[in-house]
Amino acid sequence: MYDLRICGGEAYLDRQWARTNIYISAGRIANISEALLPAVKHVDADGLKIIPGLIDPHVHLAMNSGPYTTADDFYSGSIAAAWGGVTTVIDFLDERPTGEGIQKEFERKRKLARNCVVDYGFHAAICELRDTAENIAAAALRIGSPTIKLYTTYKPAAYSSDETVEKMIKRSAENDIRILCHAEADDLIDFDLQDLSQLSKARPAEAEITQVLKIAEFVRKYEGNAYIVHVSSGTTIRKLLSEYPDILNKRLYLESAPHYFYFDDSVYQRPDAFLYSMTPPLRPFSEQEILKTDWRLLSVLATDHCPFMSAEKKHKKISEIPMGVGGVEQSFALMYQLFGDEVIERYTKNPAVLHGLYPQKGCLQINSDADLVFFDDQRESCHLGNHSKQDGSIYRDIVVHVRIEKVMSSGSFLINNGVQYGKKGKYLSRKLTSSL
Numbered sequence: 001m002y003d004l005r006i007c008g009g010e011a012y013l014d015r016q017w018a019r020t021n022i023y024i025s026a027g028r029i030a031n032i033s034e035a036l037l038p039a040v041k042h043v044d045a046d047g048l049k050i051i052p053g054l055i056d057p058h059v060h061l062a063m064n065s066g067p068y069t070t071a072d073d074f075y076s077g078s079i080a081a082a083w084g085g086v087t088t089v090i091d092f093l094d095e096r097p098t099g100e101g102i103q104k105e106f107e108r109k110r111k112l113a114r115n116c117v118v119d120y121g122f123h124a125a126i127c128e129l130r131d132t133a134e135n136i137a138a139a140a141l142r143i144g145s146p147t148i149k150l151y152t153t154y155k156p157a158a159y160s161s162d163e164t165v166e167k168m169i170k171r172s173a174e175n176d177i178r179i180l181c182h183a184e185a186d187d188l189i190d191f192d193l194q195d196l197s198q199l200s201k202a203r204p205a206e207a208e209i210t211q212v213l214k215i216a217e218f219v220r221k222y223e224g225n226a227y228i229v230h231v232s233s234g235t236t237i238r239k240l241l242s243e244y245p246d247i248l249n250k251r252l253y254l255e256s257a258p259h260y261f262y263f264d265d266s267v268y269q270r271p272d273a274f275l276y277s278m279t280p281p282l283r284p285f286s287e288q289e290i291l292k293t294d295w296r297l298l299s300v301l302a303t304d305h306c307p308f309m310s311a312e313k314k315h316k317k318i319s320e321i322p323m324g325v326g327g328v329e330q331s332f333a334l335m336y337q338l339f340g341d342e343v344i345e346r347y348t349k350n351p352a353v354l355h356g357l358y359p360q361k362g363c364l365q366i367n368s369d370a371d372l373v374f375f376d377d378q379r380e381s382c383h384l385g386n387h388s389k390q391d392g393s394i395y396r397d398i399v400v401h402v403r404i405e406k407v408m409s410s411g412s413f414l415i416n417n418g419v420q421y422g423k424k425g426k427y428l429s430r431k432l433t434s435s436l
């Protein structure tokens with residue numbers, strides 16, 4: 001006898017929709033079968049589409065930026081995530097230069113995440129190293145984070161030089177860690193341009209392209225493992241495809257976020273431009289067009305959810321604005337609306353594999369966590385919800401035909417037909433085991 005049976009839905013199995021029943025016991029998927037088998041509880045999926053719980057591997061909750069803290073802490077941010085079908089978030093530790101620092105920072109951040117309602121993990125993060133790559137890798141692996149983030153900008157606090165990048169990518173050749181890179185060549189950023197209307201000129205696409213190619217060269221040289229977060233320019237993808245086809249999507253993976261698909265840098269001329277401020281910034285329309293053409297070369301769609309209240313963002317001078325936008329709740333509906341079924345694995349299996357959660361997460365398979373999203377893609381039209389604490393979502397006026405109706409985490413409902421249920425997420429210790 002199973003704990004729960006879900007009937008009458010269409011499940012996404014092996015990239016196809018299948019009318020079948022999903023059986024759950026002890027929080028995990030126990031069987032997938034067209035047969036009607038006995039279970040204690042029964043859920044009628046009512047023809048909805050069922051996919052694995054979404055994974056957002058790029059969120060910033062309870063993060064400080066200058067005098068400001070993100071509008072969402074782990075509680076409010078994870079509630080917004082749940083409404084958007086996201087049952088796993090991976091946040092970032094603050095940058096530390098030593099293995100010991102990573103361990104302490106993990107203990108600090110883990111306390112902040114205690115009230116997270118979805119499952120969660122952390123990426124270790126480094127700045128200019130005062131330790132060996134070996135010690136950094138060992139510390140990250142000890143806390144269950146095989147993913148180590150670095151920034152090639154944000155001097156001096158968060159910045160990593162090319163030497164640090166090279167050292168870490170060299171270490172990643174052992175295949176037990178992956179280096180996540182915020183790639184903008186710091187010396188190509190024009191810090192003298194300070195008017196918000198010039199944001200995309202101050203941090204141009206060339207800065208991203210140049211730095212990504214440098215990272216690709218290290219990856220090829222050492223047979224390392226890297227992942228570029230928030231790719232913003234289509235040309236970045238095109239250049240990699242023409243110059244590094246041997247490593248693209250084999251050793252070097254790409255992530256992007258919905259805001260680069262929905263907006264271009266013309267918004268920086270608007271009076272509410274501050275709401276659209278993030279790094280890297282929105283790109284010219286021509287770059288967005290390429291991104292929309294070549295998007296299948298992206299392995300992961302994430303959000304970089306990093307919202308601040310609009311009153312805090314309302315400045316004209318770039319250096320005074322806390323950078324970042326929200327999106328964890330709206331992301332899937334937005335991208336499904338654009339590209340349909342092909343986005344599903346980029347929110348499920350691919351992030352699970354690349355961030356060391358597969359097959360516990362990211363798939364509908366026996367023994368996987370029973371994290372499920374039930375959605376309807378035939379709605380007349382609906383606005384996207386916003387349960388984040390942030391006001392002024394940049395997606396407030398967008399209408400979609402996709403609506404997430406039910407969300408289940410480890411076999412219990414987080415969301416069911418407009419009602420939110422209390423639940424506590426668990427910390428996920430991750431390990432790189434499989435490849436895409």
Ligand SMILES: [Zn+2]
Nearest residue numbers: 058060304306
């Ligand atoms: Zn980020």
